[in-house]
Amino acid sequence: MVEKMYKYRLFLPQDSDAVRGLVKAAFPNFLEGDYWDWKHFNNPQFDPSIVVVSEKDGEIVGCSHWLKGNIKIGSDLVVGSFLTCDLAVKPEQRGRGIARELLLQRRTRETFRSRGIVVNYDFADPRLAKRLYTPLLGYTKVGVAVKKYAKVLNWKRLIDFVSNEDAGRILLRRFPKLRELNLSICFKSKSAPPLTLRFMNGKIEATENEPSDVHILVEADLRVLVSVFEAKHVMTQLLKAVFQRKIKIKGKFLKLYEVTQNFGLLKTVLRVISTPEPDFFSHAQTPKYKVRTFEDGDEIEIVRLFDKAYADYGGFVPRDPKYWLWCCLQRPGVVREGIFVVVDENDNSVVGYAVAGKWGNIWELCYDPAHDVETVVGMLLGETTRYLESMEAASVSFNAVEEDSALLKVCNKFGFEALISPRMYLSILDTRGVVALLADGKREELIRYFDEAILVKLKDVPAWVKDTLFVRIDRNGVYVDENVHPYTILVKTDFTTFSSLLAGVLTPSAAVAQSKLEVEPFRKTSTAIKLLSYLQFDAKWFFPMSDYG
């Protein structure tokens, strides 16, 4: 059975609250208040049939909007257009291709033609455009004749930022040197009122004046200052700017040395000049971790955390509360006292958990990567080890993601050693189903790049698998069948190689090089390799011990 976790559908009036909240949370620095209502709901051009939402278990986790209108593209030429905007996905659901799917929904010739839409445009972050919009949708960056100017009228935002007690605490945690720092710097720029920052006794004070007793005076154009602190090599950029006389610095030599030692701190504080750090504020409250044992109802948050932690992986059974209760709580050898949960006391959210069986297996150990890994995992390993010692378990073992260096570091601290990883062996029972599912995920790219009919002939197939597989890709879509149809490319391989290709553990070019895969006619080899590489499972494989059954 092929199960799709996310459902995509058109916006309904009853979705307003959820979508409003989603857009507001995704763009915290954008306009406050009734922004979404104004832009969409109260827009005379609002068309709910071009707003799409993504749903998981009845909850809206993503949305995408098009704003219908006209755009001028010639001196006397105006055409119908869609402005792509307010594409938002819940942070814990990101990285799963939801935005991509949302962008493709309703994108049909019929949608555009019936509404007279000729162009689609967006004002996007260039990195996002390069990664998503251009390859997926064919967007072209137009050469704009725009200059953007700004002027700082006051430093209220920066002053509020540094005077926020929580922000101060976090800065101190991030930059422990702040405790010993005794430094005052005044920044002077034509485009802003003077700003003085004083670092003293672990505290920061910001004022909008130019006192005479500051240690260092920095005079520069605000843009130069921001670009220096945003640069990868701050020191090099700073020296360059000083030599080019774009920045003037006056002050005591020793104090200047102190500045060079505290660039990270200054950079964090000064970033607020250009953009407030949303991540910083979202974690403005210092987490207060507490570990406790399992309580009824925890399973919902635990499953959510499991999904978030392994969002980029495949190879495990997707959790739902019912499955998790069976798989962990009701497992022989597991009792409530062996399930440890770390919660952040600020909002009582579950940020980590471990399920220990009394014979020494930690069936699941999972944590929220947005939190302090060392503390959370340290608490979990400490409690489970103590518990298993009391159960007189001979050893403790669990499965960890190989690339999770933060987790491995904590394991080393606790004296864990890496063993030979257990291997997972996979046999495909329904090649047609797997290929159809993989092709469905890459449908747009396949249609765009291929117009082929490929027949795969498999050798050494098990009795329950058919030895032929046919895939036709054309403008009408992707068609997968087990019967033989006229083809343009013939691929001959054995079942194990083909399974390895689909599972992503062998590349098609390596299969060709190792003579495990043949293509006829030979001149179509590169097309076949390219096509097969689209039909590979591209997530990493991971399975906690509880998935062994």
Added chain:
Amino acid sequence: MESQYQTRTFIQGDEMKLGRLFNKAHDWYVGFVPRTEDYWRWCCLNRPDVSREGIIIVEEKTNREIIGYTVVGKSGNVWELCVDPNVDRKYVVSVLLENAVSYLRKVNADQMVLNVPSDDLVMQLACGKMDFFELPPDQMFVGITDFEALVGALAENVRDRLGNFRETVTFRLLNARSWINPVFSVRIDGEVQVFENAVPSGFSIEVDSDVLAAILLGNTNPFTAVLRGKLKVNPFWKFRKAMSLLNALQIHNSWFYSLADYG
């Protein structure tokens, strides 16, 4: 000069005049939503952070004709700023900017941000004089969803410039996405006719859909596309005709959008 003009804030009934002025001031540019009365009302007047005091207007004292205005949001964004190209723009721009700064100080905004056309030296000088600093501009990305409609509209628009060009041309788009029609023809004669499929034609142009988009949007020279092997003309001897057609269809205007166009 001062006695010739006066400043006031928005009053009901200004919408149509302001929209008209916006279109006049940005006549040469492309890439923005042409203002209608309804659109302007929604886009500026009803915007959550805009109040009537934030819409500053400069008009002539004698006939009360509006010659410039700005829409300033409490967030610090200058959503629109435009001035009649036929008046003393230098004076009007500086009056509008000064009033915008005063308004934003009054509402306690911490910054002021605006978009200015890069070829508008008057506005840039005014910004420089008022100690604004320059930020990297936001980028605009455009995708063409209906090539035949766009090519047809552009051909209609430049019919005069095409002179004695009389041909039927078939466009074959390679790697076209599923929502794009990969083959269409355009007959350019006394009038322009678009066909959603291939019809007998004088020549055909075979090109990647992304490359054709870049050519039409003014990003790529058609000749460069030919040299790079990304565009083919069949028969090749009609190459010059194809180039003159594509050059004429290409959008040569500057792309400019005010902050209000971001939606």
